[in-house]
Amino acid sequence: MENAGINTPGDFERAQQDKMIETNLARVGRKILVMSGKGGVGKSTVASYLALLLSMNGKKVGLLDVDLHGPTVARLMNVQGGFDMGEEGVVRPYRFSETLGIVSLEMILGEKDTAVIWRGPMKISAIRQFISDIEWGDLDYLVVDSPPGTGDEPLTVAQTIPDAEAIIVTTPQEISLADVRKSINFCREVNMKILGVVENMSGLLCPHCGENVPLFGSGGGVKMAAEMGVPILGQIPIDPEMVDSGDRGDLKGLIEKPDLKINDAYNRILEGII
Ligand SMILES: Nc1ncnc2c1ncn2[C@@H]1O[C@H](COP(=O)(O)OP(=O)(O)O)[C@@H](O)[C@H]1O
Ligand SMILES: [Mg+2]
Numbered sequence: 001m002e003n004a005g006i007n008t009p010g011d012f013e014r015a016q017q018d019k020m021i022e023t024n025l026a027r028v029g030r031k032i033l034v035m036s037g038k039g040g041v042g043k044s045t046v047a048s049y050l051a052l053l054l055s056m057n058g059k060k061v062g063l064l065d066v067d068l069h070g071p072t073v074a075r076l077m078n079v080q081g082g083f084d085m086g087e088e089g090v091v092r093p094y095r096f097s098e099t100l101g102i103v104s105l106e107m108i109l110g111e112k113d114t115a116v117i118w119r120g121p122m123k124i125s126a127i128r129q130f131i132s133d134i135e136w137g138d139l140d141y142l143v144v145d146s147p148p149g150t151g152d153e154p155l156t157v158a159q160t161i162p163d164a165e166a167i168i169v170t171t172p173q174e175i176s177l178a179d180v181r182k183s184i185n186f187c188r189e190v191n192m193k194i195l196g197v198v199e200n201m202s203g204l205l206c207p208h209c210g211e212n213v214p215l216f217g218s219g220g221g222v223k224m225a226a227e228m229g230v231p232i233l234g235q236i237p238i239d240p241e242m243v244d245s246g247d248r249g250d251l252k253g254l255i256e257k258p259d260l261k262i263n264d265a266y267n268r269i270l271e272g273i274i
Helices: 011-025 043-056 120-132 152-160 174-189 220-228 240-247 251-255 261-273
Strands: 028-036 061-065 094-097 100-104 139-145 165-170 193-205 232-238
Touching (some): 011 028, 011 120, 028 043, 028 174, 043 061, 043 251, 043 261, 165 220, 174 220, 251 261
Parallel strands (some): 028 139, 028 165, 061 139
Antiparallel strands (some): 094 100
């Protein structure tokens, strides 16, 4: 089984690591955890797109993928190559641009289709090492993409980054909303501030007539957010161009098309965050 250089530390190493984590996080302004109840609702897309938008607005941004079993960020962002190796063994994130650095487990795995078969302690160590052993530098934002649910990964982020704020992504239908309520309760349980809910795949924009077809219903996220007393940051429609750009690893190309409806939604979300 591949361990990708991840070690589970003893007490002494752990205390040292705590110090490194504190030092590195002190250089980061806002920390945002993107989470959801279900998979496939667009977390990685939202995390990557927001990180891109922030970085293109002149902010210094780090994008950290802690979805260890299903890392997606490296593909969405077409990460070619690994870390930016500095002097004397300093490891920096992959340089996507002047203002955006990316870290994903996929950058360490030799083979892209390797299945990562790790239990809790390995996962916790990996996430802590992503923060302690990587020189992120001075950042305005660290955006963290997590796997669905309330397991080891979001819990480790909550415990390692005490001032992280959550964005919860959902689709409009009840089956997805039921699990989002759990995500909200998770945040309350671990005292993580909730920035708000994003309703993604909120209707299909018909490529022919431009009309919004409520494929998964609509407004469910807005209603649920109101019931649970959390802000709604925005509603992003389904746009086939998003799927295509994601598959090609060219989300950036979408931002450069200002007439796309999804960009209106994303800009509104960005305002809510900033
Ligand atoms: N607003 C959207 N419109 C169309 N496709 C989308 C949208 N948001 C996400 N997708 C697509 O849905 C799929 C799952 O998205 P992903 O971000 O990987 O979800 P998750 O991280 O929640 O599992 C991807 O193919 C992505 O391109
Ligand atoms: Mg994902």
